[in-house]
Amino acid sequence: MLTDKELGHIAELARIKIEDSERERLKKDLSSILDYVEKLNSADTTGVDPLYQTTGLVNSVREDEPRDEFPMNEALLERLVGQAPHRKERLVKVPSVLNKK
Amino acid sequence: MNLEKITIKLAREGLERRDFSASELFEHYKARIEAQNSELNAYLIVFDNAEHIKEEGILAGIPCAIKDNMLIEGTRCTGGSKILENYISAYDATVTKKLRDAGATFLGKTNLDEFAMGTSTENSAFGPTKNPIDPTRVPGGSSGGSAAAVAADLTVFALGSDTGGSIRQPASMCGIVGLKPTYGRVSRHGLIAMASSFDQIGPLTKTVHDAALVLNALCGHDIFDSTTVNKPVPDFTAKLDLSIKGLKIGVPKEFFGGGLAPEVAEKIKEATKKLEGLGCKMSEISLPNFEYGLAAYYIAVPSEISSNLARFDGIRYGHSSASAQNLLDTYVQSRSEGFGPEPKRRIMLGTYALSSGYYDAYYLKAQKVRALIKRDFDEAFKKVDIIVGPTAPNTAFKIGEKASDPLALYLEDIYTVPVNLAGLPGISVPCGLGKDSKMPVGLQMIGKPFDEETLLRVAHHFEIS
Numbered sequence: 001m002l003t004d005k006e007l008g009h010i011a012e013l014a015r016i017k018i019e020d021s022e023r024e025r026l027k028k029d030l031s032s033i034l035d036y037v038e039k040l041n042s043a044d045t046t047g048v049d050p051l052y053q054t055t056g057l058v059n060s061v062r063e064d065e066p067r068d069e070f071p072m073n074e075a076l077l078e079r080l081v082g083q084a085p086h087r088k089e090r091l092v093k094v095p096s097v098l099n100k101k
Numbered sequence: 102m103n104l105e106k107i108t109i110k111l112a113r114e115g116l117e118r119r120d121f122s123a124s125e126l127f128e129h130y131k132a133r134i135e136a137q138n139s140e141l142n143a144y145l146i147v148f149d150n151a152e153h154i155k156e157e158g159i160l161a162g163i164p165c166a167i168k169d170n171m172l173i174e175g176t177r178c179t180g181g182s183k184i185l186e187n188y189i190s191a192y193d194a195t196v197t198k199k200l201r202d203a204g205a206t207f208l209g210k211t212n213l214d215e216f217a218m219g220t221s222t223e224n225s226a227f228g229p230t231k232n233p234i235d236p237t238r239v240p241g242g243s244s245g246g247s248a249a250a251v252a253a254d255l256t257v258f259a260l261g262s263d264t265g266g267s268i269r270q271p272a273s274m275c276g277i278v279g280l281k282p283t284y285g286r287v288s289r290h291g292l293i294a295m296a297s298s299f300d301q302i303g304p305l306t307k308t309v310h311d312a313a314l315v316l317n318a319l320c321g322h323d324i325f326d327s328t329t330v331n332k333p334v335p336d337f338t339a340k341l342d343l344s345i346k347g348l349k350i351g352v353p354k355e356f357f358g359g360g361l362a363p364e365v366a367e368k369i370k371e372a373t374k375k376l377e378g379l380g381c382k383m384s385e386i387s388l389p390n391f392e393y394g395l396a397a398y399y400i401a402v403p404s405e406i407s408s409n410l411a412r413f414d415g416i417r418y419g420h421s422s423a424s425a426q427n428l429l430d431t432y433v434q435s436r437s438e439g440f441g442p443e444p445k446r447r448i449m450l451g452t453y454a455l456s457s458g459y460y461d462a463y464y465l466k467a468q469k470v471r472a473l474i475k476r477d478f479d480e481a482f483k484k485v486d487i488i489v490g491p492t493a494p495n496t497a498f499k500i501g502e503k504a505s506d507p508l509a510l511y512l513e514d515i516y517t518v519p520v521n522l523a524g525l526p527g528i529s530v531p532c533g534l535g536k537d538s539k540m541p542v543g544l545q546m547i548g549k550p551f552d553e554e555t556l557l558r559v560a561h562h563f564e565i566s
Contacts, residue, residue, distance in 0.1 A: 007449075014407060014452040015414075015429075016445055017437040029446055029507050030453070036508055037396040037463070043470050050468030051475055053298045053328070054524025054550075055285040060327035069325075070192065079175075079191040085421035092417055095428040 001031045106254050109163050109311045116162045123162030123206065127151040130164045130208050134255050141231045143240075143249040144209040145169050146177055151206035158204030160318055165200060166250045166259040169210035170217055171302070172291040173197050180293045181213040181225040181243075184413050184420045184439025194291020195323045196260060196302050203318040208256050211246030215441045216410070217262055217295050219243045220270055220513040223504055224443040231500070232275060234540060238497040241271030241513075247305045248275040258306045258315055262292055264299045265398055266493070266517025269529035272305055273492035273543020276531045278560070279305045280312040283551045284524035285330035288323030296405035297328075299521045309530060309561040313337035316553060332551060340554055341561040346380030348559060351485035355391040356516060362495045364535035368542040369491045372532040372563070376489065379562055386481050386488065390473040394519040397474065399511060400454050400467035401522075407451030410444060446507060475523040482549050487559050491516050492529040492543035516545060526553045530560045 007027055011018045018026060070076065077090060086093035107115075115121055121129075131147070138144050146169065155161050167173060170180045172190035174197075179185045193201070200207075214224035222230040222245025230245040232238040233253035240249040244261030248271035251259050261268040263281040272279025280303045287302045294300060304315035317338065322331040352373055357366060377383045415421035415435025422434035440448070454463035481488060493513055503509040520527040529543035544563070548556030 010449050010453045010456065013456060014448050015432040015436055016448060017433050026446065026449070030450060032508050033399060033450060037400055040393055040396045040466050040470055043390060043393045043473060045466065045469035045473065048469045048472050050465055051472035052468055054475065055328055055330055057328065057330065062324065076191065079189065083189065083418035084416065094416055095431055097428055
């Protein structure tokens with residue numbers, strides 16, 4: 001069973017706040033899934049390379065030339081920047097990253 | 102006009118004979134949706150009109166439904182999540198653009214488990230979809246809205262996405278055809294990413310022939326998705342009628358272990374007899390690492406989810422907490438308010454698997470097991486052309502029956518996830534009703550990479566015999 005400390009640590013990394021009312025349920029759910037995946041330990045993977053994707057493609061590259069599939073105009077700007085909760089003219093406005101002291 | 106259970110093929114013939122017009126066909130479906138959607142909740146968004154009726158194209162004038170995790174420019178796309186409740190698509194997904202180019206019209210966007218995470222469509226932030234065959238039951242998931250819309254004839258066909266079974270399993274539970282193409286066949290540009298090394302888009306249709314037709318429209322290399330493979334795309338309908346006599350079909354013994362409902366096992370055994378009767382050479386095969394498939398999947402996929410869903414931060418789009426006081430609060434509160442329980446569970450699980458000290462034990466181990474699963478399939482395909490078995494261990498269950506047990510819901514995908522782990526094409530075709538539940542059973546067929554032609558051919562012969 002995950003401890004409260006472990007759960008708190010994961011939540012902090014994941015940028016998710018766990019309400020007290022969710023805590024026990026989440027601990028139980030995550031622990032039962034982690035118990036289930038324990039069975040991976042009985043698979044013999046000695047000398048096996050991990051498989052991260054299945055296409056076999058390596059380094060898909062293209063010519064370094066300008067493309068124009070998405071010409072920027074007012075309509076596209078509104079669809080992109082216009083959906084941000086805060087903006088200043090053509091830019092997305094973000095809370096300050098560094099605290100002023 | 103009689104448009105009951107109309108297929109793409111029939112609709113195209115009707116349109117060409119001018120029995121009805123494309124706008125009449127669209128209105129026919131709109132009326133059906135209006136009458137039935139309040140009960141089924143298959144559609145989240147319904148469009149008023151077919152904005153672009155074309156005369157030319159392989160899908161000209163054919164109305165379809167799009168799972169609400171794929172973008173249609175200028176329209177809402179929720180991903181089944183409160184965090185994207187008001188998001189307006191900034192561009193077309195490649196698949197919606199391709200369907201548009203082929204002449205298809207869009208009826209609306211279909212319900213799904215939040216961010217396509219689930220096997221019952223009960224995880225949608227906008228309420229569950231009901232199974233049209235028995236509305237007390239789930240339609241499967243996560244493309245449950247698309248499957249229900251096709252099964253209830255609220256569209257001619259639909260698109261779904263499949264990360265671990267999300268096209269095939271709901272197709273099975275609703276008694277229709279669902280095809281997951283080979284990883285790399287179809288571009289995911291404009292699909293809300295869940296687990297990028299698994300996600301694949303495909304059709305849910307009333308017949309195998311229709312699935313082949315839609316696949317024709319969807320395939321191809323895309324500069325916006327560099328995992329798409331630059332391979333020639335055949336006409337997938339061309340060889341459907343070629344004989345399947347002598348084709349070698351493998352049945353994995355591991356697919357008939359504990360957890361498989363007897364009524365499903367019975368139907369699958371009947372189906373394999375039918376294939377034998379059609380002249381296929383059936384043999385028992387082994388996928389020795391099958392038992393580890395689901396465990397590997399539930400480490401690898403949440404890991405990719407925790408990374409992909411990091412983009413939902415309340416800064417650029419989507420829900421942003423009104424009460425946040427600083428940058429960290431904006432992240433934490435927006436995500437905590439916006440995500441439902443299942444995305445939270447999977448983000449947490451993936452974050453844990455990738456965190457310092459656990460990476461080797463979980464993530465790396467799972468990816469090694471993934472290599473073993475792929476190796477098992479590679480070995481099997483040296484001996485057989487197609488692998489068949491059940492799509493899901495159970496028929497459609499009751500709404501709420503498994504809702505409190507995430508692991509029980511995960512187990513519904515036990516036969517479909519190995520196919521995604523190995524990047525193979527898979528299809529579910531109806532093979533009768535279970536004798537206890539009286540609900541549809543799906544036969545899953547699995548093909549060699551990029552050999553959808555043989556897969557569709559066998560499925561077609563099975564369907565019409």
